[in-house]
Amino acid sequence: MITLKAITKYFNRGSINEVLSLDNINLDVEPGDFVAIIGSNGAGKSTLLNCVAGSHLLDSGKILLNHTEITVWPEHKRAKFMGRVFQDPLLGTCSTLSIEQNLALAKKRGQPRGLGIGVKNRDRDLFREKLKVLGLGLENRLQDKVGLLSGGQRQALTMIMATMIHPEVLLLDEHTAALDPKTAHQIIDLTNKIIHELKLTTLMVTHNMKQALEFGNRLIMLNMGRIIMDVRGQEKKNLTVQDLLAGFYKVQGEAFSSDKMLLVNP
Numbered sequence: 001m002i003t004l005k006a007i008t009k010y011f012n013r014g015s016i017n018e019v020l021s022l023d024n025i026n027l028d029v030e031p032g033d034f035v036a037i038i039g040s041n042g043a044g045k046s047t048l049l050n051c052v053a054g055s056h057l058l059d060s061g062k063i064l065l066n067h068t069e070i071t072v073w074p075e076h077k078r079a080k081f082m083g084r085v086f087q088d089p090l091l092g093t094c095s096t097l098s099i100e101q102n103l104a105l106a107k108k109r110g111q112p113r114g115l116g117i118g119v120k121n122r123d124r125d126l127f128r129e130k131l132k133v134l135g136l137g138l139e140n141r142l143q144d145k146v147g148l149l150s151g152g153q154r155q156a157l158t159m160i161m162a163t164m165i166h167p168e169v170l171l172l173d174e175h176t177a178a179l180d181p182k183t184a185h186q187i188i189d190l191t192n193k194i195i196h197e198l199k200l201t202t203l204m205v206t207h208n209m210k211q212a213l214e215f216g217n218r219l220i221m222l223n224m225g226r227i228i229m230d231v232r233g234q235e236k237k238n239l240t241v242q243d244l245l246a247g248f249y250k251v252q253g254e255a256f257s258s259d260k261m262l263l264v265n266p
């Protein structure tokens, strides 16, 4: 589980460009929670995930992972416990390496990698088994370079890589936003399946309200670095797009209209 205690993050602190990106956030993410995080551009969603992953250090507050304080742990030390998928399919995989080499790297997450990327036959069986679930035929293309794959195929592969070693927390940052609608559906369904099968604790940022309503047992709305809505269970199931729009409107008023289309569209 992840506990955030009064976390605050500034960018360019003390300059005229100062931004308070996270403003005293408190959050308890329970084991197995699948949290959809929604909020308009610049709300602090990516900063929140980056702070959990250790890409940014906090200005104040504490982060605990399974009751152990990790606030000052560097990113590489946290990587052992976290799986991440970003918006850009190019970020999660290495295009000049083969599918099996990428998977072999993922299997070594958090361990010293040494030189070369050896792939054992035993690993190949595991990789084929994992890839078969995707239904994309990638299990027959282990030696193909990842650069040959489409964005959707790469994102599917990244999901497998991010969850190859059971992560304590899975961090998804608009991981379907760069894909066409059909592929985005496939990837979100795959995501949902993996999360439920492995019972993963997940923070999923999405720009898409329908996605946030459909997936996850909990929904958090961020605005200007603050949590302005946190619902779970049946209360979440009862939520509608109208409720979310009302939530945004309450804090942003007329300024919200420019963001609205972006959020409602699939």
Ligand SMILES: Nc1ncnc2c1ncn2[C@@H]1O[C@H](COP(=O)(O)OP(=O)(O)O)[C@@H](O)[C@H]1O
Pocket: 011, 012, 019, 020, 021, 039, 040, 041, 042, 043, 044, 045, 046, 047, 048
């Ligand atoms: N590396 C950075 N340097 C300066 N400002 C940043 C940086 N990252 C994010 N910000 C600012 O912090 C705020 C929150 O950004 P972000 O977390 O990326 O929002 P979101 O993901 O919700 O769109 C924005 O005002 C953004 O401009």
Ligand SMILES: [Mg+2]
Pocket: 045, 046, 047
């Ligand atoms: Mg973002």
